[in-house]
Amino acid sequence: MFSFHFSKKKYNNIARGILLGSIGSIICLPVYLLFIGSFKGLAELKENLMPILTEAGGMAEFGLFPQYPTFLNYLELFFDKPDFYVVFFNSMKIVFITLAGQLLAGVPAAWAFARFRFLGKQVLFTFYIILMMMPFQVTMLSNYLVLNNMGLINTNWSIILPGIFSTFPVFLIYRSFSGIPKGLLEAARIDGAGEWQLFIRIGLPLGSTGILSAFVLGFLEYFSLIEQPLAFLKDKDLWPLSLYLPEIGLEEAGYAFAASVVALIPAVFVFLLGQDYLEKGIVASAMKE
Amino acid sequence: MVPFLDVIRRSFLTAVTGSFTGIENYKMIFHNQAFLLAAKNTVSFAAVCLPLLIIISLFIAVLLSRMKQVQFLKSAYLFPMAVPAATVVLIWKMLFHKQGILNALLIKFGGTPIDFMGSNMAFWVLVISYIWKNLGYTVILWLAGILSISESILEAARVDGASERVCFWKIILPNLKPTLYTITVLSFLNSFKVFREAYLVAGSYPHESMYLLQHLFNNWFLNLELDKMAAAAVFLAIVLTGFILLLQFLWDERERDEKPEKIRKKG
Structure with a gap:
């Protein structure tokens, strides 16, 4: 009985942690995207954002990691x-x-x-x-x-x-x-x-x-x-x-x-x-x- | 403060000649389509945002109050407060564009894309930005309220066999009323700052579902329509003061009612 109670409590705690953690991650996501974007090369950014810039066809995408991380944007x-x-x-x-x-x-x-x-x-x-x-x-x-x-x-x-x-x-x-x-x-x-x-x-x-x-x-x-x-x-x-x-x-x-x-x-x-x-x-x- | 008296005076004058027109300016703003639209949007924005923000943040705060290591999570929730609107505009444009990332995800999961900024959805984009920005400090305020409830009372209730749910509805929630008033006032006043995101993402004339009083003031200012501005500023000041005093009055009344059985810790 005691151990059941304990494990339920523990389970609850983990569920809570996961829920709160994922809300927190979603909240921080925009800043993460910004950070990642700054390390993406120009070619990659162009490719990612082309649909937004030209409003031609297709959809924008944005990989969660830069393909070829670069400091060029900062140098510029x-x-x-x-x-x-x-x-x-x-x-x-x-x-x-x-x-x-x-x-x-x-x-x-x-x-x-x-x-x-x-x-x-x-x-x-x-x-x-x-x-x-x-x-x-x-x-x-x-x-x-x-x-x-x-x-x-x-x-x-x-x-x-x-x-x-x-x-x-x-x-x-x-x-x-x-x-x-x-x-x-x-x-x-x-x-x-x-x-x-x-x-x-x-x-x-x-x-x-x-x-x-x-x-x-x-x-x-x-x-x-x-x-x-x-x-x-x-x-x-x-x-x-x-x-x-x-x-x-x-x-x-x-x-x-x-x-x-x-x-x-x-x-x-x-x-x-x-x-x-x-x-x-x-x-x-x-x-x- | 003296300058504001001048604004009150001006609200009764015409902008160009400066002659006295009585309440003409006030009549004018109430027949002004833009003013009516903006006022309606501002009110409905507050009416939608405040309950949403208050409930979501209370939910999170209650969960947080039952966890031990919360410093890191609190930082995550508060973080947007430190992020200037200008630095994430890029991301907002990227996410909410017709061909942007959210729509790309929608399509991937079999949905139909939504024109976020060009339809009534623009209003909801604004609601989301507002909640994103303000969730953190609201959670902090709730948390402070929850933690100020004396642990011994909760302990006593638990010993008497009260479940967590009963504790929440019967002890925690009633004791949070003062916090609720503060949060309502602060969040309402902060809702005016959502203009930052709105303006930066969509400019001076956004989709009409998110055209707020703040846009209108800004546009009147740029067009030097100072008479309308004066009248609207006085009107807004009166409404807001009324709102604050009303809440304060309600708050005082509650406190008077509840004093005898007050069980909150001091300090």
Whole structure:
């Protein structure tokens, strides 16, 4: 009886593992195809994708392994496509200046929200949350009007500036600040620490989870922005990767695959390093006051 | 926020002369075919996606919660969140093209090919992209909710002879209501971001079954139809705020009802 029960449980576990594993594989399949495609030779890609390109007859196919693996696509990308460096740099500039700005503006703001009581705090906070939740389309016009007045349309600042003052990181960092026990702060204060010292010595170390979560989520968000650059940037040499890549098209399949993989690397890097913080950030962003 | 007040003001003005027109702009958008189509699509998109996403992710989270080594699987599910839409557009085009890979597979297994992007199926392609992208964090949220249910209560129920199924329906599910509200709000708001995939795969004027409010806003913006945009932005803001507050209200009410018998762990 016992052994029967045990084996049934074990069987269930294996079935579960297989089911979850196959769902996971299907989810990762598109990225796998991308990766494989980047190592396929041009001739193979042409042959694979001919029906899509020419819309003549036949169907596209895509072997799960390259027939003759090659680095040529990457060589072409690195030595023949100066455009790519420009857009890659644009993306990096947008992401890192935005994140640095969020850190400078958002961390103190979050500290103020967590530490001080002031008139209308609750209202302001509710307001903040609702603003945070509005999709870009709602604020698009007001952003445009302000940025236009400031003469920033068609510069990278039209993406960076609204990003710096976005409310989401403030909210996330506020969460981890407000988790700091009050007693700890009071004890430090009695020992003669000033507000600045409290912030630097206690706030920042204990709130670092929230800050890093905001960083990881922010990186993934600003690295893949579409709506904002699409609306506010007109010159193609200001474009980030996320607008540039889809322009390449399947006619230059080798280049398109290699460029997409290289563009994916920073995001995957941050994802792998920061997955813990990503998960914590997701959970924290969903918690209710 | 002040700029948005300006948008509210503009929603009552004409775009060209700037004279006051009252609610003309609002009347105009409600008689605008494109707006009605886009609004209808956006609403039906949310109505189809949200339940699908919520149920699939809950199913996966429940299975995951009964396994020991889940870190690797969680990474796999979360991965699409890290993948910028732009980098997989290629693959989407390849998969969903009329003569693309999915259709090649369909034919191989004896089916008839489907014109994914040129028919009402385009809507479903969008649904799939959305679920692909959002499944991971929804699973994480469910999982956090499930793991916050105190193990001792489940243990006690099991000792009393409750089956896994009973445990799920009577203990786990009722305790997940707060998680459900959060997931609904977040997933709904994230559904606006599906524009990225939609735009990159099919451009500004996709098949009409996937023409969303986001496309419309973008096209109005490019055509400088700012009066319509202002009115629609105000309208959308009101609807969304209403939706969020309504959910929050429902949520608070549930919490008030359930407090006495609250059995969730603190923290």
